[in-house]
Amino acid sequence: MRSPTVERVSDQPLTLDAVLTDEAVLSTYRRMFAALARDSGAVVDDPALVDIAETLFAAFAEAGEEWLTHEQMRFACRAYPSDQFDNRLRVLKGLGAIREVFPKPNQLRYRASFTSVVGLMFIRRMMDDGGQSEMHRLLALEDLNVADPRTTMEEAWQSAVNLARAFRLWALELITLTTGTIEELREQAPKLWGTEEIARRAQGLHGTILTRWPELDRVCTDLRAAIYAYSDASRRAAGRLADSAGTTRNLTLLPTETWRTFAQTASKERLAAVLDGFVFDAPAPWHDPAAIARAVDEAPRPAPAQPTPPRSNLPDPGPSDSLDSSPGAAIERLRSVAESLLGEKSRVALADVLGPDWPSARRVLADLTTVDLRPELPYRLTWSDELTIDPGREPAWLSHGYLERVP
Amino acid sequence: MSTTGNAGATSQAADGRLPHARARAGGPLWLGAGVAAPPGMVRLTWPDSTGQALPVWPDGVTPSLLDEYQVAPVPVERSGESRRVLAAVLKCCWTDLSVDPWPGDPAPVELVLDTYRALIGRTDDLMRNWAIGALRRLHESAWIVMDDGVVVLGPRCALWPVESHAQLQELVRRLPGPERPELTVVGDADIVAAARPAELPPALGVGGRAEGGVAEFEHLLGAYDERRRAELVAAFMAVEYAAEPVQELRFAALRDPALRHTLGEMLALRGRTLIQHRDRWTSGYDDACAAALTATGPAGPSAATNPSETSTPTGTNPSEDRPATDAGTDVDAGTGMDGGTGMDAGAAPLGQAPAPAHGMRAASMRLGVSERAVLTLVLVHSVAIPRAEGLLPEDSWLSPHPTPADELRRHTQLPIGELEAALRILRHAGLLSQVKAGEEAGGYVPGPQFHRLTPAARRRLQEELILAAGPNTPLAAAVRARRSAKSNASLSDGRGSPAVDGSPL
Structure with missing residues (x-):
C-alpha cells in the first residue's frame, strides 16, 4: 500500500x-x-x-x-x-x-x-491548543447562562456535572502524562495545562451556582474537587517539565506571544524588577600609559582645507619664461630649424646634418619628422632603402635619407 | 568558611570577599576616617583621613598584561578619544611632575577642553560634544572626578604603576598647551577656588596619598616558583579582565588542575569564581557573594567601611552648591564675550553626572531602573524569544539575534530620552553590545558581561523572566514552589545562606 x-x-x-x-x-x-x-x-x-x-x-x-x-x-x-x-x-x-x-x-x-x-x-481551533480556548469560551458561556434569570436549577445542575466531568478527565490526562516519558510531556502538556485564569473562572462559576442554588451543594463539591485536582495536575506537570528542561529549554515553554506582550506592555518598574537580584560589573576600562601615549600619537590631525600638489623643494621656476606661446611660434621655430640645416642648398643628406651624439641627433630627427608632417611647411623628408652599419660611429645604424626643400 | 558570630567590623576586615565584589560592582569604595582598606586594596587617603579603596593586582601587573597574551580586553567605547581626553586632563591636573600624578590639582573643565582642542587641532562643536562625552565616561569609570566645572584625576589614576610615570611625564611635556586668549575674566585658579568652598568634598581636595596596595595572594602564590607564579597571575588577569572566556589551552594555570585550583582560591578571596564554557574559562561573582551584595543593596554603605558616608556628603552638598553655581555664571558672563563658549554650556551636560563622590558611587553602584528595564527588554528580544522559537539552543545569555533599536523605541513603555541614556550607560558597562548592519538594521545584543553569569545565576535569570512575563502560568507556579521548598530546606538546615556570613547587613 x-x-x-x-x-x-x-x-x-x-x-x-x-x-x-x-x-x-x-x-x-x-x-x-x-x-x-x-x-x-x-x-x-x-x-x-x-x-x-x-x-x-x-x-x-x-x-x-x-x-x-x-x-x-x-x-x-x-x-x-x-x-x-x-x-x-x-x-x-x-x-x-x-x-x-x-x-x-x-x-x-x-x-x-x-x-x-x-x-x-x-x-482547527481544537488542534491549536488542545481545547484550552474552548474551555475558556465554554466557561464564559456557562457563566452567562447560570447568571441568566431564566436558567433553571436543572440546567445549572447539568452544567456543573458536565464541567466537573471535563475537569476531572483533563486532570487525569495530565497526571498520566506527568508520570510518562518526558518527551511526551513536553509535547502535550503545554496544550493541556491550564492557566490560573481557567481555574479562577471555573471557581467563579462554581460560586455563582452555589450562591443561587444552595441545594446543588453536592454536585458543587464535586466540581470544586475537580477544579483543584486539575490545578494541581497542571502545576505538577509544569514542575516536572521545568525540572527536566534545565536551563535551556524552559524559556521555550512560554509562547513567543507572551514574551512580546510582556516586552511591550510591562511598566519600567516591572521590567527592572527582573534584574533586581543580579550584580554586574561597573565600567572599569583600563587606560594604560602606553595606550594613552599611543592614542595621543594617533590623534587625527586636522586636514588643511585645500591640499596643494607636491612641489620640489628647490626654487626652480623651470624654462617656462623662455617658451614663446604665441600662435605662430611653433611653426616659426620649425622653419628656422629646417633653414639652418639646409642653408643655401635645397637638399641635404641626413647623415651629414645629424650631430655625432645620439641625444642631439634624436632631437633633430624629431623636429624634422614634425616638419615633414606639417603640410604648410615647404620641406619634406625622403628616405632611401640604404642602411649603413658602423659600430664605430654614432648612430651606429643609419638609414639614409634627405631633407629637401620643395618649391 | 567559618565566620564566628556577628562581629561585623572585624570579620569584615578579615574577609575581603565582599568589599572586593562591591568594588568590582560599584567602583572605588569609600572609607571612613581611619578605617583600614580591606586586604588587597590600595587606600587613597585624604587629608581628613577618610579615603577610598581600590583593588590592586598581584605582582604589580595591570590589565595591560592581556596584550602580552594577545587576549582582547573588554572593548573601551571610543577608546582613542577617551584616552586623548584623559591625556588632556593629565596635562592640566598634573602640575608638579616631580611627584606622582595622583592626586594632582583640580583644573577647570574649560581648560581641559582647550587643551584637548590644542591637542587635536579642531575647534568645532562636534569635537566639544565628543570631548564632553569622553569626560563623562571617564567620570563614570572613576578615572576622573568631575564636578561643577572642575576636574581632578580619579582614584584609578593611582593604579598606574610607578615605572610608567616616566612615560606619562614625557607625554605631558610634549602635549601642546592650550592657546587661550589672555583676557579671561575669571582666572583658572579662581574657578577652582570658587568650586572649592570651605566644606570641601574629599574627592576634590588637594593632597592625599596612596597607602598599602599589595595583593593578598602571598600565602597562595608563595609556594610556587617564578614561572608558575607568573602563569597563575596571567590566568588570573585573563579570566578577570578578558572580554570573552579565554581558552584553556593558552594558559598553563587553566590547563593544570592543581594550578586551576589555586586560581580558584585566588578568585574566591575576591568574591569571584571560575566559570567554564566548554574549553574556555572566565570568572564571575560567586553566587553567595552576589546574594550578599544584593541583600545589602550594593548602594547601601556598610557600616564598617563607611560610617559617615550617608551623613557627610548630603550635609555638605546644599551649602557647596551655591558658590559653585555662582562661579559658573560668572565665567559664562566673561567668556560669553569672546566667542560664546560659556562655562555653563559645558557645565549643563556635565551636571547630569552630578554631585561629587557619593553621587558617583550611587550612580554606578547599581544600575538604575531604566537601565535594568532596557536590559530586560534586550534579554527578552534577543534571548527569550529566539529561544521560544527554537533558534537559540545553548545555555547562554549571549545571542546573535539583535534587538532592533526601533523595537525598543516604538514598542515599549519607556520614554525615549531615558532609553537613549540607558543604552549609553549599558554599552559603556559592557552589558550591551551594539550590532551594526547597514543604515537601519542592527540593534543591541547582551554584552560580554553575560559570559560571567554562573550556572545558578543563569538559571535564576531565566526563572525571574518567567515569573515576570507569565506570572499566572503553571510554569511560574512551579518556579515559586521549588523556591519556597528550597528556602524551607535551607532554614531547617539550621544555618542561613552562606552568603550573608559576617557582613553587617
Whole structure:
C-alpha cells in the first residue's frame, strides 16, 4: 500500500518528523470524533483529506449563489489527486456536508452546509491548543447562562456535572502524562495545562451556582474537587517539565506571544524588577600609559582645507619664461630649424646634418619628422632603402635619407 | 568558611570577599576616617583621613598584561578619544611632575577642553560634544572626578604603576598647551577656588596619598616558583579582565588542575569564581557573594567601611552648591564675550553626572531602573524569544539575534530620552553590545558581561523572566514552589545562606 503522504501536494520530502506530526494531528481528530464514529476506522487517515474539505468550503464561500458544479469543485481541488478528491466528495455528500442545491434528480449544482463549516472551524481551533480556548469560551458561556434569570436549577445542575466531568478527565490526562516519558510531556502538556485564569473562572462559576442554588451543594463539591485536582495536575506537570528542561529549554515553554506582550506592555518598574537580584560589573576600562601615549600619537590631525600638489623643494621656476606661446611660434621655430640645416642648398643628406651624439641627433630627427608632417611647411623628408652599419660611429645604424626643400 | 558570630567590623576586615565584589560592582569604595582598606586594596587617603579603596593586582601587573597574551580586553567605547581626553586632563591636573600624578590639582573643565582642542587641532562643536562625552565616561569609570566645572584625576589614576610615570611625564611635556586668549575674566585658579568652598568634598581636595596596595595572594602564590607564579597571575588577569572566556589551552594555570585550583582560591578571596564554557574559562561573582551584595543593596554603605558616608556628603552638598553655581555664571558672563563658549554650556551636560563622590558611587553602584528595564527588554528580544522559537539552543545569555533599536523605541513603555541614556550607560558597562548592519538594521545584543553569569545565576535569570512575563502560568507556579521548598530546606538546615556570613547587613 502506498503511503498517502507520498502524494502530498506540498512536495515536502517525507521525513520521520512529518509522519509524526501527521500522526499527532490524526490522533486528535480521532479523539474528537470518537463519540460520533460508527467504527474505529471511520476517521480520516491522512490530514490532507481535511485540507480538501476546507478547500472545498472556501470555494463554496467564494462562489456565493452561483453554487458549484462537480467540475468546479474538482477545479478548486486540482492540487489534490483525483482519487482522494472523489473519496472526500463521496463522504461529504453522504454525510450531508455538501448537498444538491435542490433535492431533485440530475441536479448539477451543489451547496455546502453551514454546520459543517462551523464544525471545521472548531476542529482547527481544537488542534491549536488542545481545547484550552474552548474551555475558556465554554466557561464564559456557562457563566452567562447560570447568571441568566431564566436558567433553571436543572440546567445549572447539568452544567456543573458536565464541567466537573471535563475537569476531572483533563486532570487525569495530565497526571498520566506527568508520570510518562518526558518527551511526551513536553509535547502535550503545554496544550493541556491550564492557566490560573481557567481555574479562577471555573471557581467563579462554581460560586455563582452555589450562591443561587444552595441545594446543588453536592454536585458543587464535586466540581470544586475537580477544579483543584486539575490545578494541581497542571502545576505538577509544569514542575516536572521545568525540572527536566534545565536551563535551556524552559524559556521555550512560554509562547513567543507572551514574551512580546510582556516586552511591550510591562511598566519600567516591572521590567527592572527582573534584574533586581543580579550584580554586574561597573565600567572599569583600563587606560594604560602606553595606550594613552599611543592614542595621543594617533590623534587625527586636522586636514588643511585645500591640499596643494607636491612641489620640489628647490626654487626652480623651470624654462617656462623662455617658451614663446604665441600662435605662430611653433611653426616659426620649425622653419628656422629646417633653414639652418639646409642653408643655401635645397637638399641635404641626413647623415651629414645629424650631430655625432645620439641625444642631439634624436632631437633633430624629431623636429624634422614634425616638419615633414606639417603640410604648410615647404620641406619634406625622403628616405632611401640604404642602411649603413658602423659600430664605430654614432648612430651606429643609419638609414639614409634627405631633407629637401620643395618649391 | 567559618565566620564566628556577628562581629561585623572585624570579620569584615578579615574577609575581603565582599568589599572586593562591591568594588568590582560599584567602583572605588569609600572609607571612613581611619578605617583600614580591606586586604588587597590600595587606600587613597585624604587629608581628613577618610579615603577610598581600590583593588590592586598581584605582582604589580595591570590589565595591560592581556596584550602580552594577545587576549582582547573588554572593548573601551571610543577608546582613542577617551584616552586623548584623559591625556588632556593629565596635562592640566598634573602640575608638579616631580611627584606622582595622583592626586594632582583640580583644573577647570574649560581648560581641559582647550587643551584637548590644542591637542587635536579642531575647534568645532562636534569635537566639544565628543570631548564632553569622553569626560563623562571617564567620570563614570572613576578615572576622573568631575564636578561643577572642575576636574581632578580619579582614584584609578593611582593604579598606574610607578615605572610608567616616566612615560606619562614625557607625554605631558610634549602635549601642546592650550592657546587661550589672555583676557579671561575669571582666572583658572579662581574657578577652582570658587568650586572649592570651605566644606570641601574629599574627592576634590588637594593632597592625599596612596597607602598599602599589595595583593593578598602571598600565602597562595608563595609556594610556587617564578614561572608558575607568573602563569597563575596571567590566568588570573585573563579570566578577570578578558572580554570573552579565554581558552584553556593558552594558559598553563587553566590547563593544570592543581594550578586551576589555586586560581580558584585566588578568585574566591575576591568574591569571584571560575566559570567554564566548554574549553574556555572566565570568572564571575560567586553566587553567595552576589546574594550578599544584593541583600545589602550594593548602594547601601556598610557600616564598617563607611560610617559617615550617608551623613557627610548630603550635609555638605546644599551649602557647596551655591558658590559653585555662582562661579559658573560668572565665567559664562566673561567668556560669553569672546566667542560664546560659556562655562555653563559645558557645565549643563556635565551636571547630569552630578554631585561629587557619593553621587558617583550611587550612580554606578547599581544600575538604575531604566537601565535594568532596557536590559530586560534586550534579554527578552534577543534571548527569550529566539529561544521560544527554537533558534537559540545553548545555555547562554549571549545571542546573535539583535534587538532592533526601533523595537525598543516604538514598542515599549519607556520614554525615549531615558532609553537613549540607558543604552549609553549599558554599552559603556559592557552589558550591551551594539550590532551594526547597514543604515537601519542592527540593534543591541547582551554584552560580554553575560559570559560571567554562573550556572545558578543563569538559571535564576531565566526563572525571574518567567515569573515576570507569565506570572499566572503553571510554569511560574512551579518556579515559586521549588523556591519556597528550597528556602524551607535551607532554614531547617539550621544555618542561613552562606552568603550573608559576617557582613553587617
